[in-house]
Amino acid sequence: MTQALLWPWQTLFYERLRQAHAQRPAHALLLQAAAGHGGEQFVRALAMHQLCQGDAALACGQCRSCQLFLAGTHPDFLSLLPEETDAPIKVDAVRQVVGFLQQRAQFGGWRVVLIEPAERMNVQAANALLKTLEEPGERVLLLLLSERPSELLATVRSRCQVWVLPRASGAQAQDWLQTQGGGEWAGVALQMARAAPLRAQALLAADWPRRRSALWADVQALHSGRRDAIAVAATWKSWGDTLILADILAQWVEDLLCCRLGRTEDLHHPDLVSDYDSMVTSIQTERLHAFWQRLIALRRDLAGHLQLQLLLETLALDIARWSRRGGLR
Numbered sequence: 001m002t003q004a005l006l007w008p009w010q011t012l013f014y015e016r017l018r019q020a021h022a023q024r025p026a027h028a029l030l031l032q033a034a035a036g037h038g039g040e041q042f043v044r045a046l047a048m049h050q051l052c053q054g055d056a057a058l059a060c061g062q063c064r065s066c067q068l069f070l071a072g073t074h075p076d077f078l079s080l081l082p083e084e085t086d087a088p089i090k091v092d093a094v095r096q097v098v099g100f101l102q103q104r105a106q107f108g109g110w111r112v113v114l115i116e117p118a119e120r121m122n123v124q125a126a127n128a129l130l131k132t133l134e135e136p137g138e139r140v141l142l143l144l145l146s147e148r149p150s151e152l153l154a155t156v157r158s159r160c161q162v163w164v165l166p167r168a169s170g171a172q173a174q175d176w177l178q179t180q181g182g183g184e185w186a187g188v189a190l191q192m193a194r195a196a197p198l199r200a201q202a203l204l205a206a207d208w209p210r211r212r213s214a215l216w217a218d219v220q221a222l223h224s225g226r227r228d229a230i231a232v233a234a235t236w237k238s239w240g241d242t243l244i245l246a247d248i249l250a251q252w253v254e255d256l257l258c259c260r261l262g263r264t265e266d267l268h269h270p271d272l273v274s275d276y277d278s279m280v281t282s283i284q285t286e287r288l289h290a291f292w293q294r295l296i297a298l299r300r301d302l303a304g305h306l307q308l309q310l311l312l313e314t315l316a317l318d319i320a321r322w323s324r325r326g327g328l329r
């Protein structure tokens with residue numbers, strides 16, 4: 001194996017869950033995990049352990065079963081994912097589960113099904129799963145991973161044993177990110193990732209913490225009328241990931257609104273507080289709210305493949321109009 005099976009903040013919890021499961025085996029576990037805290041890897045570690053032919057607390061990584069699991073070809077493991085990002089998991093996929101569980105286990109042991117993100121099952125798919133959840137058969141483990149279990153049918157939830165996965169604490173995330181080469185940018189990456197370590201790692205890999213300074217300079221320049229919105233939008237477009245850019249802008253809007261209310265204790269980017277203070281008096285609050293709405297709509301517009309340059313120009317123009325004197329440019 002090339003990396004540990006679990007993230008450091010999951011090891012104690014894993015042991016607790018494993019012991020509980022050994023004493024009172026459940027056939028369906030619903031695992032709630034916050035995005036960016038490694039839930040995907042955790043459920044895989046559980047599934048791999050259930051199928052492992054060894055008897056250690058973690059999957060051994062060496063036996064035939066573990067090797068097949070790591071190669072993604074274990075015949076007694078079925079993983080159900082949406083076909084595309086943001087697409088639902090449909091009833092046909094759930095029928096695959098039913099078919100899979102009608103067959104015997106090839107290794108003569110457990111069969112494991114993983115559904116993630118479980119809240120993406122549409123109503124028909126969730127209904128089709130109910131019977132399986134009631135009578136899954138012998139030595140079957142169903143793992144449902146979900147960021148938002150409240151979006152699941154109550155009848156699905158009630159048939160599962162529910163566990164909430166731990167988030168990394170600030171110190172754990174910081175320490176871990178340093179071991180990954182986070183360096184001087186680790187702190188900023190965690191701010192941008194809303195303290196989710198794996199998201200912070202992805203942001204670091206794409207150089208977003210460093211880019212944040214350039215983006216912030218653009219926002220200040222737009223706000224004070226020193227830069228042209230069209231040119232700024234062209235730069236933003238060249239950076240590639242508009243959703244990340246929009247997320248950072250959203251954090252700044254939240255921060256500015258907090259500063260407006262004098263609540264500076266929960267800022268996403270506390271290192272920018274003096275910049276916020278000098279800007280906030282010249283910003284019209286209702287324009288920040290409107291901009292916030294624009295950012296929410298952006299996700300939908302991006303999915304509809306509306307013209308990216310135009311979307312970014314609109315954002316940049318909006319920022320130029322935050323100020324009280326703005327509106328005419």
Ligand SMILES: [Zn+2]
Pocket residue numbers: 051052053054059060061062063064065066
């Ligand atoms: Zn093994």
